[in-house]
Amino acid sequence: MKALVKSIPKAGIWMEETPEPICDSNNVKIKITHTAICGTDLHIYKWDDWAQRTLKLPLIIGHEFCGIIEEVGPSVTHYKPGQRVSGEGHITCGFCRNCRAGKRHLCEFTKGVGVHRDGAFAEYIVMPESNIWLIDESIPSEIASFFDPLGNAVHSALSYRVAGEDILITGAGPIGLMAVAVCNFIGARNVVITDINEYRLKIAKKLGASKTINITKKSINDCYSELGIKSGFDIGLEMSGNSTAFNSMLENMYHGGKIALLGLLPNSTIINWDNIIFKGLKLKGIYGREMYETWYKMSEMINSGLDMSNIMTHKLSIDQYQKAFDIMETGNCGKIVLEW
Numbered sequence: 001m002k003a004l005v006k007s008i009p010k011a012g013i014w015m016e017e018t019p020e021p022i023c024d025s026n027n028v029k030i031k032i033t034h035t036a037i038c039g040t041d042l043h044i045y046k047w048d049d050w051a052q053r054t055l056k057l058p059l060i061i062g063h064e065f066c067g068i069i070e071e072v073g074p075s076v077t078h079y080k081p082g083q084r085v086s087g088e089g090h091i092t093c094g095f096c097r098n099c100r101a102g103k104r105h106l107c108e109f110t111k112g113v114g115v116h117r118d119g120a121f122a123e124y125i126v127m128p129e130s131n132i133w134l135i136d137e138s139i140p141s142e143i144a145s146f147f148d149p150l151g152n153a154v155h156s157a158l159s160y161r162v163a164g165e166d167i168l169i170t171g172a173g174p175i176g177l178m179a180v181a182v183c184n185f186i187g188a189r190n191v192v193i194t195d196i197n198e199y200r201l202k203i204a205k206k207l208g209a210s211k212t213i214n215i216t217k218k219s220i221n222d223c224y225s226e227l228g229i230k231s232g233f234d235i236g237l238e239m240s241g242n243s244t245a246f247n248s249m250l251e252n253m254y255h256g257g258k259i260a261l262l263g264l265l266p267n268s269t270i271i272n273w274d275n276i277i278f279k280g281l282k283l284k285g286i287y288g289r290e291m292y293e294t295w296y297k298m299s300e301m302i303n304s305g306l307d308m309s310n311i312m313t314h315k316l317s318i319d320q321y322q323k324a325f326d327i328m329e330t331g332n333c334g335k336i337v338l339e340w
């Protein structure tokens, strides 16, 4: 089968002929129809420090997908060929303390699809039945192909009571943008988002951000009087992985504020701890999605009107994968979907 493979340790990604995966025991084999490119895929494409530390080559990359079940293993009980599905990209052990407590998103042995094992940028992927998510008929495959990152946004936004609160989102990448739409949908009072990329801030505006702030031009508290914010934000969603952005969030939180951290901050990040301690802030790390409550919540939000159509800015054929990665590198895009 055709697959996008990271085969040699240098920048780039290559379309190669690879053996089809075998569908045994409790596994499901999916014929991929749509995939979406993640920031993680770009890290792998660029072959940065994280990718060099983490990956064993060769590896089929990609973890955001939608497809049709082609075949099921002999022990599979809940799925059959022909069903349209996506899948949770974190394969958990099922036996550690957290897995057994029903907290699979905290599994200490999590393996990432397209990172620790072969991924979805291929004609077929095989994964355990327990990781499959059936897609409602009403949801387009393009949207279903990026349920994985939407799940990150939903997991972050649902971590705290958003209704009636002022929300600050740092970072307008696809997940930050999705978080704008989700926070509005669940009744936030104000949603303010910061970035340095005008293209992405424009999308945030379309998605209903109360205020978009290019922090190279304005500071966050400039918007307080216009939005009726008295002393700072109640909830912060850190989606940038940028230490300056994170510190600007800490500066602008109200006392007792709560923060969900999704962006991967560099280990060298220096924090003004006074902001956390004297303001009594609460911090929570987000890795992936709650299995499978986040999947349920996001499906039903989409079914009841959460609009994700503005998130997808490019739809290309898989033959144009190089162009897709070139666009990703410029940062002037929302979600890029590839049709197989």
Ligand SMILES: [Zn+2]
Residues within 6 Å of the ligand: 037, 038, 039, 040, 063, 064, 148, 149
């Ligand atoms: Zn992703």
Ligand SMILES: [Zn+2]
Residues within 6 Å of the ligand: 092, 093, 094, 095, 096, 097, 098, 099, 100, 106, 107, 108, 109, 110
């Ligand atoms: Zn586990």
